Amino acid sequence: MDRRDFLKTTIVTGITLAIPGNASFLIKALEAAEKTDLVVAHGLTPAGITKAAIDGLGGIRAFISRGDIVVVKPNIGWDRLPEYAATTNPEVVSTVVALCYEAGAKQVKVFDHSVVDPRRCYKQSGISVAATAVGGIVSYIDDRKFRDVKLSGVALKSWPLYTEAIEADKFINIPIAKTHGLSTLTLGMKNLMGIMGSSRGRIHQRIDGSLVDIAMAIKPTLIILDAVRILTANGPQGGDLSDVKQLNIVVAGRDQVAVDAFGATLFALKGATLGYVVAGHKAGLGTMDLSKLRIKKINV
C-alpha cells in the first residue's frame, strides 16, 4: 500500500464510520482529489463508458453545480449518420446532458456551428433527437448571438464568439476524434471552432496559434473525447464506412492539451506531431507529455 492508498483508506474509513451512507460520494470526491488527469474508458456501450469516464474524474458533481447553465458542445458539423464518425456519438452527448441534469443543472444547451445545412446535420447526426429526449435544449446557431471577444492572443486579437457559450456557467466540450485535412486531426481544441462566428476559414491560415487563442479564452470545464468510432481518413467530413474504426473508447479530462495529446495516440501519432498541441503546451494551456500525466484506464 503506498502513501496515497494509505491516506485514502484511512480517510474513507474514518468518514464512513462518522457519517454512514456517504461513503460512495466521498470515495468519488477523493478520487477527484487525487488529480487524475485523464480517464480512458473502454466498453460496450457509449453511455456506459461516458459515465465511467466522468466518474473516473470524480463524477459529474465535481464539475456541475446545482442551478448551473451548462453548454454541451458536440461536433454537429456534417450531414452524416453516426456510423460515419464525422459527428459526435449521440449517445455520448445525451449521457452527458442527462448527467448534468442529475447534478442539478438548471439548463443544458446543445449546439454547434454546422458546416453545412444545420437542419440536416442536427437530424442525421442523431444528436438533436438524443439530446432533446433527455431534456437538452437543442438549438441552431443564431447569427445575431455572436459577440466580438477580445482575445489578445498570438494569432487572434479578437473574434466573434457565440454568446451562449461564453456566458454559460459551465462549458463541456464533446468532440469526436477524426482526421482533418489541415490540422491532421480534429480533437478537442479544434472542436472549439464551432462557437466561432465570422469567416472561420480565415483562421486556417494560422490555425495552430488561433486554436490555442480560442482555447485560452474558453477553457472548458470538462472535455469528453468521443472515440467510440474514429474517422481514420478523409476527414473531417468522411462519408465512407471503410474509413471508420470502432474503438469503443471515451476519454475525459480537464486539460485540453492532454486530451488532444492522448487523442493523437488513438491514430498511432504523438501529440508532438500536432501543431496546436505543441503550441498549447508551449503557451501553458496544458501538458502534452503523457508520461507526466496520471492516466486512469477503465474497462466497463
Next chain:
Amino acid sequence: MHNNSHIRPSFLFIFLIIIMALSNPAHAAGLSIKDILPGKGFAENWVIEEKVKLYDKDTLFDHINGEAELYFPYGFDAMATASYVNKQNPDLSIVADVYRMASVLDAFGIYSNYRKTNNLWVAIGAEGFVSSSQLMFYQDRYFVRLQISGATSLEKDIFLACARAISGNLPAGSGPPKELEILKIPALVQKSERYLAQSLLGYVFFRKGIIADAAAQDEKMQIFVIHEDTQAAARKTFDQYHSYLQAEGQGIQMTGNPACMQVIAVDPLYGGVLVEQSGRYIIGAVRIKNTSIAKQLIDELHRRISADAGR
C-alpha cells in the same frame, strides 16, 4: 443584285456550330458550373432540394471547412452543389458536388486523394469508383463527388444514374492526364497513382509530382516522377534533395553526368532511396530494400521518359 451563293454556306456553318454548342452545353464556351448539375432531378424519384449553390475560393470553407485546403493547390476555381431528395423517403438524399480545377491533371489529383486500390471501379468520366455510400469520378478538369445522406448504403445504379446525368453536362475531355503514362511500367500497382500538387514526399523542394506503389519480385516500394519545366530546374531540385541527404541521410552514393545524375542513399523518412535526374525529370524509388530491383524500375521509367521525349 448580290450574289449570296458564298454567304449562305457560311451562315449555315455558323448556325450549325451554334446549334451543336447549345445541344451540348459542355462544348459551349463559358460553361457555367451551375448548369452542370441537373436543374430538376436526375431520375423519376430524385428531385432537387432547393437550388444549386455555388462556392468559390473565398467561400469553399463554408461548404467543406477543414477539407477546402486540400483543393487549393490543385487550382480550385469553383464548385456547385445540390441535394437530390428521394420523393418516397425525404430523409434520403444524394449530395452532388462538382469542383472545377485548373486542369485534368489537377482534377485527377484531387480525385486520387480519395480513391483506394480496392475500390469498385465504374465506367464514368475519365475514371470513377463507387462504394455503398459514395461515387466519385473526374472528367476533363472537373471532379465530381456524390454522397448519400440519411443512409449508409444506396444502390449502385442510383449513384450511376446521377453520375451519368452530371457527366453528360461536362466536357467530354480526353481521358486521364498524359502525365500518368510515364509511370505505366509492369511493376506499377494499378490505380495507385496519386498526383500531389505540393510537397511530394513531404519535401518542399519536390514541389509537385506523381507517386505510385510498385511491386516487383516480392519487393514493394513507391516510385515517383517530378516534371520540371527545364533541365536546369530539375537539376536544382535534384541538388536540393542531395543537399538534404548529405545533412540528414546516410550511405550516399552519387553517380552520373550533368544531364543525368543518380543518388542512392538512406533517406531519414523513407529508408532506401534511388533518385535520378534525367533531363527535365526527377524519377525515383523510395522504401527500397533491394537496390538492384529498384534500379530495374528506374531504368524502365527512364526508358518511358526517353520514349515520351521522342514523340
